[in-house]
Amino acid sequence: MFFLGIDIGSSSSKAVLIDENKNILASAARNIGTGTNGPSIVVQEVLEAAGIARDQIQFTVVTGYGRVNYTQADKQITEISCHGKGIAHLIPGARTIIDIGGQDAKVIKLSQDGTVENFVMNEKCAAGTGRFLEVMARILNCNINELSDLSLKSKHDIIISNTCTVFAESEVISQLAGGASKEDVAKGADNAIASRVAGLARRIGIVPIVAMSGGVAMNPSVVASLSREIGEEITVAPHPQTVGALGAALFALEAYQKKEKN
Amino acid sequence: MADLKNMIAQLEQVALEPAKAVAGIKSEGKKVVGMFPLYLPEEIVYAAGMIPVGMWGGQTEIKLADRYLQSFCCSIIRADLEMGMRGTYNMLDGVIMATYCDTLKCVCEDWKVAVPQIPFIPMVYPQNRNIQPAIEYMKAEFSRVQAELEKIAGTTVTEEKLEAAWEVYEAYRAACRKFVKLVEKMPKTLNAKTRHLILKASWFMDKKVYTEKLNAIMEAIEAAPAEEFNGTKVVVEGIMTEPLALLDAFVENNVCIIADDLAHESRQFRTVGRTEGTVYERMAYRIADAKGDALLYEEMKTKGQFLIDLVKDSKADGVVVCMMKFCDPEEYDYPIFKVELEEAKVPMLYMEIEQKMDSVEPLKTRIQSFAEMLS
Known part of the structure; x- marks a missing residue:
């Protein structure tokens, strides 16, 4: 069957x-x-x-x-x-799921028996979603899959402070114009996503084991930033x-x- | 059953076409006075022979009001100002507005210059509502508002007329309190949208006429067999639950609003009036006695426990918070009652809403997910 x-x-x-x-x-x-x-x-x-x-x-x-x-x-x-x-x-045993998709980000809390106990989703804004990474990839003139490689070569931390994806785009363009490297900008984008999604996760509480799903989970640099931000190890789903x-x-x-x- | 459906449809129609309903009142030679949200001395308007009507915004594009209110202001108030400036409210003979929040305080000033064609009456409620000077102050405010209304009505408001108006309003409030409890018996017929529209109709009708119609509906409900319901029952919290597409999402997912803590609905009628004192004293005490309302200051917040009790009494499966963007008082209270609900293990869904939403699809997903979670 x-x-x-x-x-x-x-x-x-x-x-x-x-x-x-x-x-x-x-x-x-x-x-x-x-x-x-x-x-x-x-x-x-x-x-x-x-x-x-x-x-x-x-x-x-x-x-x-x-x-x-x-x-x-x-x-x-x-x-x-x-x-x-x-x-x-x-x-089995996962209690928190972070799912970052193309248009939204969700954090789902599972009960001990694996059923959904609570959830939060981002509001109608592209901040903290795959769309944010797409915009960053376009500015950096690279494929979205190359962002992670770029980010892993970063040497300096830069902060993308704008929550809004549109304003963040202008901010990044200014930083590139000011001499920031593509690698550092890529890392800054990862950190920006991590910071926003971590804020979402804290709304319902983060309980280990933390699992991650969704297309953005294939980006090891975002996963690492997120793990650091929430202070928990993240198990990426196969x-x-x-x-x-x-x-x-x-x-x-x-x-x-x-x-x-x- | 057909009669019940027809009676419900009549009220739904009023709520769906408020301008038509208000025009109907005007055609009877009565004057109408707009009630800017939230709680206002409607009894005085009624005693002056006029009909108070609700002004709860609508799904309108904001263009003119942007001159006065930024995009982070309450969407209901922005819509009200927009429609005032556009002339949509020109059928109103006056508007009463109270200063419950910072945005309302600003609009009280904006209205005078932005919508000069509609006479404006301010009403200021005290922050500390429960002390005796507050009662005396409210009585003085009511007298001032009465004098302003008498000018518009061209009549004098007597104690007898006030007493009669108070009786009409207390009967209306008692009927509404009974109605919201009857949803439990007919959760399918009185689905989320129908329940809302029936209650909303009260804002555009003579309350005496409305109460008669609501009582007739309730008689028919009491005579009808109870409906079986295997869906999800929730308590909704917030200012109001519009746009209507939001309520469609409740209905589509078999989620029944079994009780509410909405400014647009139960908060208007859940506080029972006292029986002693003058009408103005009773009106003042209705404000003083109100509990669990973010717009009415409380030193010790009671909303959390109020919601927990409401969930328990109504046998609800959870609470849906409909946070109207950007209602500061509601947002201030949310973190406090969120913790209390979590401690009481009451499942809760938080949704940010605004009246003019381009797409309610993300909200539909939340409501469906919440229903799936609770099933």
Whole structure:
């Protein structure tokens, strides 16, 4: 039996296919999100990788920003619940999840049994999200994946003090014009994100084990800055970008089992 | 049931088209006086033969009001000033405004020059409400406001008229207190949006007429069978729960507002009036006796315990804080009651809202997540 989880984010689409024993059969991620053909592509990719057809899937759960407009799933569940479910499965004992996506940042508190106990999300502002890093990468004329390498070579601490991404952009341009190195600016951007997300996390309290999911977790420099900022070690989930989709697939399995039982 | 739905639809319509409702009052030859948020001496307006109507902003683009109020001011007050300047409120024969917060203090001055066509009456409530001089002071303020209103109404307000108005308002407040408790019986029919619209209608009607209609609705509810409900029950806290799309999110996720601590709703009617003294004394004591309200100063904050008790009494699953941007008094109180709710292990969702929101999608995710968390 096959169960599909789809996570349609603001800037990326992810899919995970599992079997009835919660084994991950295939996963896919593309950096195009809601309103694009990203969801169809990732679904097709996991089906092809597993060698099955769409009609062989017993239950599909969709999550993420684009979940409401996706009509081909059996159920939609929020990304908060799905990240909670995914992390509880991947990192047993995790109590705090930091998920930084393309457009938002969330901190989720899990109870001892792995269910969501509380959560906070950033307000409608790009500060402390993947979008902030995208803007920084553009200013530094590099690929977003190269930001981390740049940052690790930083020699001097610089502070990006503006919370607003738009104002931070002007601030960084001024710093570059004033002679700051690209490496130091990249590190400053990491620290800025870490500082904002740590503030969010402190609102609900940070309890170890702290896990991290979402695309930004693939940036080791941001993870290191964040770990330093909150004073806790951070365990990055394997394939952090697809944690939400995995949680959705696990919910799909549960929903199917519940349906069969009734 | 069809009758109940029709009666509810009538009030919903009033709330959805307030300008039409106010025009209806005007067509009967009555004058209307705008009540700038939050708590004002409506009884005096009513005793003067006029109808007090609510001014709780709206989803309007702010252009003109930016001249006076910065973007970090309360979105309700900005919208009110904008609509005043734009002429939307020109049907009002006067406006009463109180100085509950810094923004309101500024607007009291702004209004005189920005909206000169609508007569403005200030009302200043004392910071220390519970001491005897405060009661005497409020009585003096009420007398001053009465004199201003008499000029607009072209009539004299007598003690008998005040007494009659007080009775109308106490009956209205008692009816509303009973109504909010009836949500428990019909959480589907009285869903978050319907409940809000029914209560909102009171702001644009003669309170006597409104109370009759609300009582008729409640009779029908009492006669109807109770509805089964397997969703989430919450207490909402804040100034008000608009835009309406926000309430749609509650309904879509099967979240029922089982009780509220909103300035726009229960805080208007939850304090029972005293029975002794003159009408002005009773009005003053309604302000003095109010508890757990961020806009009414308390040396020892009681909101946290009030919310904990409300959750317990209403058997709610949690509290949703709807923080209206940028309400300073509410924001000051939040850290205090947050800790108390956490200690009492009351689940809480915090959301920042403003009346004109381009997208409520992030809020919908929060509400759905909260419902999933509590299910």
